[in-house]
Amino acid sequence: MSDYTDLDKKQDVHILHSMGYAQELERRMSSFSNFAVSFSIICILSGGINSLAQATSGAGGAAIGIGWPVGCFISLVFAIAMAQISSAYPTAGGLYHWGSILGNRFTGWLTAWFNLLGLVTVLGAINVGTYYFFMGSFGTTYFGLTDTTTVRIIFLVIITGAQALVNHMGIGLTAKLTDFSGYLIFASSIALAVVCLAAAPSYEFGRLFTLANYSGEVGGNVWPSTSGAWVFLLGLLLPIYTITGYDASAHTSEETVKAAESVPRGMVASVLWSALFGYIMLCAFVLMLPNMDDAAKQGWNVFFWAMDSQVNPIVKDILYLAILVSQWLCGLATVTSVSRMIFAFSRDGGLPASKALSKVSPQYRTPVAAIWTGSILSVLFVWGSSLVTIGDTPVYTIVVSCTVIFLFFSFAIPITLGLFAWGTSKWDKMGPWNLGEGVFKLFAVLTVIAMILIFILGIQPPNEWALYITVGFLLVTAIVWFGFESRRFKGPPIGADVAKRQAEIAAAEAAVGESGGH
Numbered sequence: 001m002s003d004y005t006d007l008d009k010k011q012d013v014h015i016l017h018s019m020g021y022a023q024e025l026e027r028r029m030s031s032f033s034n035f036a037v038s039f040s041i042i043c044i045l046s047g048g049i050n051s052l053a054q055a056t057s058g059a060g061g062a063a064i065g066i067g068w069p070v071g072c073f074i075s076l077v078f079a080i081a082m083a084q085i086s087s088a089y090p091t092a093g094g095l096y097h098w099g100s101i102l103g104n105r106f107t108g109w110l111t112a113w114f115n116l117l118g119l120v121t122v123l124g125a126i127n128v129g130t131y132y133f134f135m136g137s138f139g140t141t142y143f144g145l146t147d148t149t150t151v152r153i154i155f156l157v158i159i160t161g162a163q164a165l166v167n168h169m170g171i172g173l174t175a176k177l178t179d180f181s182g183y184l185i186f187a188s189s190i191a192l193a194v195v196c197l198a199a200a201p202s203y204e205f206g207r208l209f210t211l212a213n214y215s216g217e218v219g220g221n222v223w224p225s226t227s228g229a230w231v232f233l234l235g236l237l238l239p240i241y242t243i244t245g246y247d248a249s250a251h252t253s254e255e256t257v258k259a260a261e262s263v264p265r266g267m268v269a270s271v272l273w274s275a276l277f278g279y280i281m282l283c284a285f286v287l288m289l290p291n292m293d294d295a296a297k298q299g300w301n302v303f304f305w306a307m308d309s310q311v312n313p314i315v316k317d318i319l320y321l322a323i324l325v326s327q328w329l330c331g332l333a334t335v336t337s338v339s340r341m342i343f344a345f346s347r348d349g350g351l352p353a354s355k356a357l358s359k360v361s362p363q364y365r366t367p368v369a370a371i372w373t374g375s376i377l378s379v380l381f382v383w384g385s386s387l388v389t390i391g392d393t394p395v396y397t398i399v400v401s402c403t404v405i406f407l408f409f410s411f412a413i414p415i416t417l418g419l420f421a422w423g424t425s426k427w428d429k430m431g432p433w434n435l436g437e438g439v440f441k442l443f444a445v446l447t448v449i450a451m452i453l454i455f456i457l458g459i460q461p462p463n464e465w466a467l468y469i470t471v472g473f474l475l476v477t478a479i480v481w482f483g484f485e486s487r488r489f490k491g492p493p494i495g496a497d498v499a500k501r502q503a504e505i506a507a508a509e510a511a512v513g514e515s516g517g518h
Helices: 006-018 031-050 067-088 094-102 105-139 149-168 171-199 205-209 228-235 237-242 259-288 292-297 299-310 313-347 368-387 395-421 437-458 465-488 496-500 502-512
Strands: none
Touching: 006 259, 031 105, 031 171, 031 237, 031 259, 031 313, 067 094, 067 237, 067 259, 067 395, 067 437, 094 105, 094 313, 094 395, 105 149, 105 299, 105 313, 105 368, 105 395, 105 465, 149 171, 149 313, 149 368, 171 259, 171 313, 205 259, 228 237, 228 437, 237 259, 237 395, 237 437, 259 299, 292 299, 299 313, 313 368, 395 437, 395 465
């Protein structure tokens, strides 16, 4: 970070002041750290492994060989369009801010709620995934644990509490760990690929491009019986669910040096590298499988079944440990993302108890209340949803579907608004990372098409409940907005409000000991 000069810092703080905000958080994150926080949340070793059955018990090898690149491209479309906006408006809780500036108070508020709900549920889903991975790798074999709601919630309380504690203690420590996580994911995914290729009985590359239909009984009932084309499309949920969370680069804007350049780069690079390393790792895994039909029958247990039958036990346990640590660090980075979103939204009075939630600790320079609130909500969410079984569907899959829908909605709203706002008084100044009008508008249109596809896929059986939950959420939001918030919520400072805030900004910075921008 030695190339980060006083002038750079002044520039970063000036951009923030021009949006009406104080530099309360601490700029300690390098460009690599900004990339690493998104790369850690994407964590191909979390979603890529825990949701594998959506592919192997769906369209088989082709769901990875063809489906993974297609799904990753869908995620990349969102990331590229968001990168353009993030360069112009590098602020914590970025999406909410963009939704307000490019649209109005309501679109900003709606974006915030979708993003917040998506982030809280994704934190729950990531840590539930870590729990099931722990049970499959060490929990049952070494500790004799059985999967009950009590065991699951105790495990979640311990790991989420530890993630919150690290975040509480400052962005410096969090950034060091997410940097380490970046390297660990690179190394572990390559190690896993090498081990899979070494253990493969033969190299049938054809299976990566052979479409099968394992829906229904033959695929362990991961998907209900359906057509081959449809089951291939449903398999796209594996890459789309895995390659999400890159909005973390935007959420940590106010802690990143040269944010207007680092944030968009971090966002796009995290998707590209995850897509590439994920592809190598998952193709190697498919090649290792003794037989596609037997693998499909395993359903959700496919990863452990294949590793148990093909890989040396000691090598397997070393890999499991690296994957488990990566998954925990994935949750750690997600707590960072959730808390910055809560902090940014409550800074503008968007949440109950906003005053407390937007408070930054002078000692640690972190939004402490926001960190613990987001973490507690994610555990309560999992606990609540564990008590309710909807039909025969595992809660995890419903959680995943809703998470994907909520998060991508929150990405799509500001992008769609940007399509119409480009060049108007709402968005007349671009950041240093600039695609040009034609390219941005192309990606914005692709985003709308991708969003429709994700929504349709996300509400198919066995996840049809995701439709009711999403519609229910929309109804509740409409009632809350028209009943209360439309009169109360002012949104982020725009125009003359920014100038009025300068005294408040100086006071807020003095309170946490910030002097960089003056």
